[in-house]
Each structure stands twice: as structure tokens, then as C-alpha cells.
Amino acid sequence: MKIGGIGGANTKSGLHFEGKVDFLEVLKSVPGYEVKEDGSILFQGKVVALNLRKSRLYRFLEQKGVNHKEILSKKLLPDDAILVLGTNAFYVIEIKFQSVAGSVDEKLQTCHFKKRQYEKLMASLGVKVEYIYILSEWFQAPAYKDVLAYIKEVDCDYFFEEITLNRLGLPSPK
Secondary structure, three states, X not given: OOOOOOOHHHOOOEEEOOXXXXXXXXXXXXXXXXXXXXXXXXXXXXXXXXXOXXXXXXXXXXXXXXXXXXXXXXXXXXXXXXXXXOOOEEEEEEEEOOOOOOOHHHHHHHHHHHHHHXXXXXXXXXXXXXXXXXXXXXXXXXXXXXXXXXXXXXXXXXEEOEEEOHHHOOOOOO
């Protein structure tokens, strides 16, 4: 995240990422946002979303009466995930920054399977699932043209180094 320059807390409509960063830390840098220990995400003092990363997702599902073991054969532990209360949408956010070819190349091709698994988990709650990559500029290389097209074809999404709060269904500071 850029601090004190373009992007970061100075970008009112979006979140800007550089390198391997923590989504919630970037969100906290936006004026008006606060992330509580209990997983609540507040904007101007009002709960607007829930942090459901890693095992928080399964605690949430258990509280809602969803038995993940009856739905999936193996747990998925999202690095970053939020449930936006106003839109009843669950966003899985994968931040992939790379500067050399490597294993991330193939991970980009798994979004459709993972999105379907999350959709199974959320189906009984009527929650829409969105699967979004935030990628470094490295992935703008011609070698990624096919995989980027595939991500869109399977109804997942990607952005390069930033994403707007609006795309995540979150309010923006005035």
C-alpha cells in the first residue's frame, strides 16, 4: 500500500496494494473504517461487514446452523474474506503478488472450483459469492492473457494492485 502518496488512505474510493499486504490493514487505513477483534468491520461507527477469513468462516457458519462437513469434503481457509451485510455478498479476496514465474501461475486457475465450493457453503444462507484476485502488475504480461480471460469466463474477477470499495459493496468516505 502506498502511504502518504497516491493510493492508500488518500484514495477515497478504493484500496491500493503493493507487495504482500494484509487486506484488513489496507481497509483500516481508509478514513472512517475500523476492524474490531470480533471480526466486525465498521464504517463511521456502523457495522457494514464481517471479517470471515480463515477459521472465522467456519465459526460463522456454525453459528448459522450450517454444518460444513456435510457440504464439503475438505475445508477451504480463505486468506481474506468478508461478508458485506448490506448486499448479503461474501467476497473471497486473493492477493497475489509476484515478480518471477512460479506456483502462483497455477493457483490462478483454481478460482472457479473454489468459488463453487464457497457457493455450496453459503447456499442455505442465500448469500451471493464473489471470488476476486488482486494481482501485481507482473500478471499483466502477455503470458497471462489466457488465464486472465479464463478468470472472467468463469465469473470470477481480478484487479491490478487496487480495487474500489464500491466493487466490494462497501461505502466510500465522502
